[in-house]
Amino acid sequence: MRSVLGLLGPSVVTGAADDDPCAIGTYAKTGAAFGFSLLWMVPLVFPMIAASVYLSSKIGMVSGMGIAGVLRNYYSRWLLYPVIAALLVANIIGAAADIGAIAASLRLIMPIPASLIIIAVTFLIIGMLTWGTYSRLQKTFKWLALALFAYVGAGFLANPDWTVVGMGTALPRLRLNADYLGMIVAMIGTSLSPYLFFWQASQEVEEEMAIGRHHVWQRRGASDHELRYAAFDVNAGMIFSCLIIYFIVVCTAATLFRAGQHNIDSAYAAAQALRPLAGRAAAWLFAAGVVGVGILAVPVLTTGPAYALAEAFDWKHSLDHRPEHARQFYAVIIVSTLVAMGLNFVGINPIHALFWAGVVEGLLTPPLLLMIMLITNNPEIMGKHVNSRALNVLGWLSTATTSAAAVGLIWSWIR
Secondary structure, X not given: OHHHXXXXXXXXXXXXXXXXXXXXXXXXXXXXXXXXXXXXXXXXXXXXXXXXXXHHHHHHHHHOOOHHHHHHHHOOHHHHHHHHHHHHHHHHHHHHHHHHHHHHHHHHHOOOXXXXXXXXXXXXXXXXXXXXXXXXXXXXXXXXXXXHHHHHXXXXXXXXXXXXHHHHHHOOOOOOOHHHHHHHHHHHHHHOOHHHHHHHHHHHHHHHHHOOOOOHHXXXXXXXXXXXXXXXXXXXXXXXXXXXHHHHHHHHHHHHHOOOOOOOOOHHXXXXXXXXXXXXHHHHHHHHHHHXXXXXXHHHHHHHHHHHXXXXXXXXXXXXXXXXXXXXXXXXXXXXXXXXXXXXXXXXXXXXXXXXXXXXXXXXXXXXHXXXXXXXXXXXXXXXXXXXXXXXXXXXXXXXXXXXXXXXHHHHHHX
């Protein structure tokens, strides 16, 4: 297993972070509310996720900068600052909800007060980020990503009818009602989260810095071989991500939907409801997956805006730097993580917070994808590595789909 993980680049971590506890709650709700009837969405969203993350990889590899750095150097600052502000707010709220989900899930396994777990998890994450090197963190994150295989196990323990599962996957069924269409919008919005794009581009820069390319001019440019490897890495990471989405839906469809428990509002609620239906093992696997991926996802959520702010204001930034050598960068990470912890103690309803974080992300994704498409088609930035026709088709399809989802969300408010 160590050799397999060693072959994979940063995309397996990105794919795992896409299935954070908040996303797990959305996918669990999908299966509980609509059974197997939305499984066809998983193979449909895969090419859009893969294309969007690969475009982000390409920006980092070819330009030698993250997305915020490219926007700062080649586009107007008025585009950059609102994007970073929205990303910061959404990511902190998402991190808060994830920390709360970790605490709730651990309580299913160990009877420890949630407040103690929240504090312990927060300082564990801060310690990991401030005292670990980039390479050590990547290895840790890859091992934590394996926790998501718990959902494959939970899916089999749920004992679904695999014929019905196959039909739900291969035969799309469209229902023209608000709840069904709303869940489609939620699945698209959850899987195409803007923090993934910033994180992926920044990780490609970190990979270059880890081999001694500390200046932008040293990192600029990428060979065809490097881009082919990036495409392989991204596809592997996103296949992993979509496999987990698939089994989360299968698990809750085979248990909660079948038992008539359609109103699940979080990953913790799903794990708790599974215990009497699929047994303690399935419930514990579901909870263990939340804990493992949560400890991975919170650093991604709090570090992503730190990269963006550091690039916007030209601060030193790298997870390989000691905190005293990149003070502003680490200050953003630490303050963001502490604020996320604090939100769990001020009486904010985590479900409402999660909803509004999803709204901000859903509205931010279309303009961000538009900017990514403009960047990756700009020969001044990308040189000969501007998008191919096939990549443009997938990229613009992703942009159009997320735009339609955002319009659908707004329409649902005003109708």
